[in-house]
Amino acid sequence: FYLKHVLKLDTLDDDVEELNARDFGNLIHRVLKCFGESRWRHSKDDAAIATYLEQQLEQSADELYGGDPLFPVRIQIEQARDRLKAFSQWQAERTRDGWEVAYTELKGHWTLPLGEMQSIEVVGRIDRIDWHRDDHRWAIIDYKTGEEGKTPERAHRVRGEWVDLQLPIYRHLAAEVGVCGEVALGYISIPRDHDKLDWLPADWSQEDLTSADEVARQTACQILRGEFWVELDRPTKSHPEFGPICQDGVMNREAVV
Numbered sequence: 001f002y003l004k005h006v007l008k009l010d011t012l013d014d015d016v017e018e019l020n021a022r023d024f025g026n027l028i029h030r031v032l033k034c035f036g037e038s039r040w041r042h043s044k045d046d047a048a049i050a051t052y053l054e055q056q057l058e059q060s061a062d063e064l065y066g067g068d069p070l071f072p073v074r075i076q077i078e079q080a081r082d083r084l085k086a087f088s089q090w091q092a093e094r095t096r097d098g099w100e101v102a103y104t105e106l107k108g109h110w111t112l113p114l115g116e117m118q119s120i121e122v123v124g125r126i127d128r129i130d131w132h133r134d135d136h137r138w139a140i141i142d143y144k145t146g147e148e149g150k151t152p153e154r155a156h157r158v159r160g161e162w163v164d165l166q167l168p169i170y171r172h173l174a175a176e177v178g179v180c181g182e183v184a185l186g187y188i189s190i191p192r193d194h195d196k197l198d199w200l201p202a203d204w205s206q207e208d209l210t211s212a213d214e215v216a217r218q219t220a221c222q223i224l225r226g227e228f229w230v231e232l233d234r235p236t237k238s239h240p241e242f243g244p245i246c247q248d249g250v251m252n253r254e255a256v257v
Contacts, residue, residue: 031056031084188200
């Protein structure tokens, strides 16, 4: 967190030979953002959805990587095309089940109270929010393109402890546009294996979500106090690009850091 958000460090690559996992995911997210803003988001026709997604993929790939990308990038674009075709079938079925895309790339704000007359503004962007027109239910959704297919529980908690607050915070960000009542939180997983493309809902109680809010408050207070160092029993998988700086995998790391 300190390296990325305080020091603003990032990696640079002036010659894209192959898309990393983040860039590949961003390409698919870009196409799905266009889909969520188009009239095709209401379609029940998987072939029509697939045609639109393919057109947007071609346009996005051309804008990002040029008309003649390197061969490995072309292969990855075809892999993205394959996943989006599978997604179109899933999306058409979801629409037939009564769900509709209500918001895409929604930017939300949440004023998080910290006590003693203090608060901070939490800002985030939600991939997608669906509304069920018959049952009047909401679903707050994050797209995932990784191969692990982690459930929200596995991604957010380790041995019962919160290590990620993304989805719990999203419910607060969405509240300002009237998303309330029965609200489901979860992922739409879009992996290589089409059989695993699915809606993965979180199964958290209100008590669980309240505890997540408390962790958010504690974390915000630590950030304001400049407390960024936390001893971990193993290197974190987040932001692997900073592993060398943090001496991940180095013998006697404890003595170095």
